[in-house]
Amino acid sequence: MILVIGSGVAGLSAALSAVQAGADVVLVTAGDLGGGAGALDTDPRALGNTALAQGGIAAAIGATDRASDHLADTLLAGAGLSDRVAAEILVGDGARLVRDLLAAGFAADRDASGGVALGLEAAHSRDRIVHAGGDRTGAVLHAHLVDRVRAAASGDPARAHGGTLEVRERLVVERLLTDSGAAAGALMRDERGRCFDLRADAVVLATGGYASLYPMSSNHPDARGAGIVLAARAGAVVADLEFVQFHPTVLVEAGGVSAAELLRPTGQGLLISEAVRGAGAVLRDVGGERFMVGRHPGAELAPRDIVSLEAHRAMQRGDAAAVWLDATPIERVEGRGALRRRFPAISRSLAARGLDWTRDPVPVAPAAHYTMGGVATDTSGRSSVPALFVAGEAASTGVHGANRLASNSLLEGLVFGARAGAAAAGHRARSNEWIGARTAMARLVRESVRCDFEVGVGPGGDNRVGRDARPPAGDREVAMSIGAHLGIERTADGLANAASVFGRSTSQAAHLATVICIAATTRTESRGAHVRSDFPASDPSFARRLGYRVSFAEGGSSLQPVAGPVDGPATVAFVPREYPLPIFDRETEQRSASAC
Numbered sequence: 090m091i092l093v094i095g096s097g098v099a100g101l102s103a104a105l106s107a108v109q110a111g112a113d114v115v116l117v118t119a120g121d122l123g124g125g126a127g128a129l130d131t132d133p134r135a136l137g138n139t140a141l142a143q144g145g146i147a148a149a150i151g152a153t154d155r156a157s158d159h160l161a162d163t164l165l166a167g168a169g170l171s172d173r174v175a176a177e178i179l180v181g182d183g184a185r186l187v188r189d190l191l192a193a194g195f196a197a198d199r200d201a202s203g204g205v206a207l208g209l210e211a212a213h214s215r216d217r218i219v220h221a222g223g224d225r226t227g228a229v230l231h232a233h234l235v236d237r238v239r240a241a242a243s244g245d246p247a248r249a250h251g252g253t254l255e256v257r258e259r260l261v262v263e264r265l266l267t268d269s270g271a272a273a274g275a276l277m278r279d280e281r282g283r284c285f286d287l288r289a290d291a292v293v294l295a296t297g298g299y300a301s302l303y304p305m306s307s308n309h310p311d312a313r314g315a316g317i318v319l320a321a322r323a324g325a326v327v328a329d330l331e332f333v334q335f336h337p338t339v340l341v342e343a344g345g346v347s348a349a350e351l352l353r354p355t356g357q358g359l360l361i362s363e364a365v366r367g368a369g370a371v372l373r374d375v376g377g378e379r380f381m382v383g384r385h386p387g388a389e390l391a392p393r394d395i396v397s398l399e400a401h402r403a404m405q406r407g408d409a410a411a412v413w414l415d416a417t418p419i420e421r422v423e424g425r426g427a428l429r430r431r432f433p434a435i436s437r438s439l440a441a442r443g444l445d446w447t448r449d450p451v452p453v454a455p456a457a458h459y460t461m462g463g464v465a466t467d468t469s470g471r472s473s474v475p476a477l478f479v480a481g482e483a484a485s486t487g488v489h490g491a492n493r494l495a496s497n498s499l500l501e502g503l504v505f506g507a508r509a510g511a512a513a514a515g516h517r518a519r520s521n522e523w524i525g526a527r528t529a530m531a532r533l534v535r536e537s538v539r540c541d542f543e544v545g546v547g548p549g550g551d552n553r554v555g556r557d558a559r560p561p562a563g564d565r566e567v568a569m570s571i572g573a574h575l576g577i578e579r580t581a582d583g584l585a586n587a588a589s590v591f592g593r594s595t596s597q598a599a600h601l602a603t604v605i606c607i608a609a610t611t612r613t614e615s616r617g618a619h620v621r622s623d624f625p626a627s628d629p630s631f632a633r634r635l636g637y638r639v640s641f642a643e644g645g646s647s648l649q650p651v652a653g654p655v656d657g658p659a660t661v662a663f664v665p666r667e668y669p670l671p672i673f674d675r676e677t678e679q680r681s682a683s684a685c
Contacts, residue, residue, distance in 0.1 A: 090115060091513045092274055092287060094262055094316065095295035096122050097139035098499055099481025101234040102506030103293045104254060108241050110514035111251035115287065116238065117260045123235045138297050138309045139502065142227025143362040143434065144210065145218040147496035148187035149180060151207050154215045156180045163497060166212050166392045167490020168617035169632050172529050175468050175488035183500045186507065187219060195233050197221050209367040210495040212392040218496050224362050224432045230499060265292065265323040272323065272477035291476040291513040294320055295506060298482035300333065302598050303457035304572040307339050307360035314601045316483045320464040321639045326473040326537045328485040328636040330462035331608035331619045334493055335397040335577055336360055339456035341411040358456050359438050361414060363495045366390060368431060370416040372400065373450060375407035394492040394618045397455040401577045404454065411452035420447050455577060459498060461489045461618065465636050467530035470509025476516055480509035487529060487634055491617020537636035562593040571602050575609065578622045584610045604637060611635060
């Protein structure tokens with residue numbers, strides 16, 4: 090049996106692919122799967138990140154477009170760190186899978202002639218973005234895939250294939266199970282709090298990224314890297330965690346919000362799609378000037394990392410809580426009602442907040458949107474743990490490099506979800522085919538840095554990480570430190586300050602943030618979505634991905650990474666500091682297991 094964990098585009102694609110390959114599949118999700126196309130009015134916030142996606146699916150299906158053009162744009166956005174093989178698979182398989190989606194009835198938006206309407210987004214050289222429902226592409230795609238999954242689960246002879254599919258909702262994964270070092274299922278908890286083992290021959294993890302660790306995020310509140318932590322605890326190598334993409338246009342709510350208050354934990358913010366700028370909207374600073382003009386040849390259509398960085402700096406220069414997205418040119422060029430017609434969901438959301446973007450600019454600021462880092466995998470989703478496959482935003486294939494190209498995320502879920510499902514279905518017990526091969530994944534695993542963290546005992550006998558007499562850090566303090574020091578621009582001092590806070594917390598958020606902190610400290614350069622203001626230039630010696638393993642050591646000493654450019658395999662030296670850097674507290678894990 091193949092266990093698929095997660096019900097976004099990657100998990101649904103993996104389940105369908107594994108069933109088609111003849112496997113028996115159990116798909117589990119922490120919430121409800123959703124009602125499919127017949128329930129598109131369901132609030133997408135109830136269904137996860139895929140359903141929230143406003144932007145479209147990038148695919149080279151236009152008459153004048155080529156996969157090689159899409160590849161060139163993807164590699165350019167990746168700032169020299171993209172895995173070319175993975176990117177070639179993304180754009181090649183992606184175009185085919187999107188055509189298959191359309192043939193299967195996916196309700197893409199159409200132009201006046203009845204053809205698929207293709208839009209333009211930042212850093213694309215062609216109009217190649219497929220949308221559905223205007224700005225509801227994620228919701229329409231999720232509903233389409235849910236209908237196919239439910240048909241397969243029902244045994245519909247017209248839709249099902251050689252294997253079987255069972256859907257189990259409202260189940261939380263407490264821990265991945267291993268047998269002789271290989272993934273063997275998961276410890277599950279149901280909505281009544283009862284726990285049980287669900288054994289499997291292979292596991293596909295498709296649980297999303299970690300952007301909601303940040304106090305201002307466009308993501309579903311549950312996108313906090315839980316699956317990445319599960320895999321790391323099982324021994325998987327993680328990679329690229331320092332690369333966090335910020336979307337430049339997330340609405341700043343009205344009501345006198347100050348720059349300092351933007352760091353408060355706010356949960357999910359209203360994203361205003363990249364496609365709006367693709368349609369002609371511009372960005373203005375507090376003085377009304379277009380600050381992207383002269384900063385990049387593409388101006389507002391520069392890659393996201395550049396636009397977000399410039400927006401961040403414009404806010405700093407003006408001591409402002411926001412910059413301004415001016416979409417009124419779209420109405421002037423295309424006529425009255427163009428914004429409501431092209432972006433119906435955004436228009437309704439803004440109107441509900443008393444904002445009329447047909448007449449006035451709206452306040453926006455960068456917010457954490459997508460995380461390039463995750464569990465290191467090859468192009469078939471294989472992790473460094475045999476029988477554990479990972480797909481979608483939870484994975485790090487290297488396809489996005491240091492910065493993801495707009496609208497490549499839904500495409501990634503379709504392509505690599507399907508590949509992971511097929512590979513899991515064909516998995517041979519205790520095998521891991523890439524081991525020893527001359528592949529990027531094999532090299533990354535061989536060169537991965539082992540991070541040893543010592544677990545101490547605190548005052549009063551409380552089991553906690555490190556020996557630190559200061560009060561434990563609460564969730565708010567952790568979130569504030571993530572926002573302040575792991576954001577768009579980072580410094581060594583800021584990273585050290587953040588580490589000191591994370592070391593006083595045993596929360597999962599602090600644990601994962603610590604690994605991000607180590608990765609950001611190690612990469613002493615600026616590249617793509619990782620900007621070190623104390624190392625503003627790119628360093629050719631860091632034109633490679635960095636992997637990390639997590640392990641424990643007994644004792645109570647504190648550790649702090651010290652690293653610079655290295656030749657050959659990556660290494661990290663540790664020296665004692667006044668504060669601990671915790672990872673995956675054993676006591677917390679044991680407590681959750683004992684509760685089951």
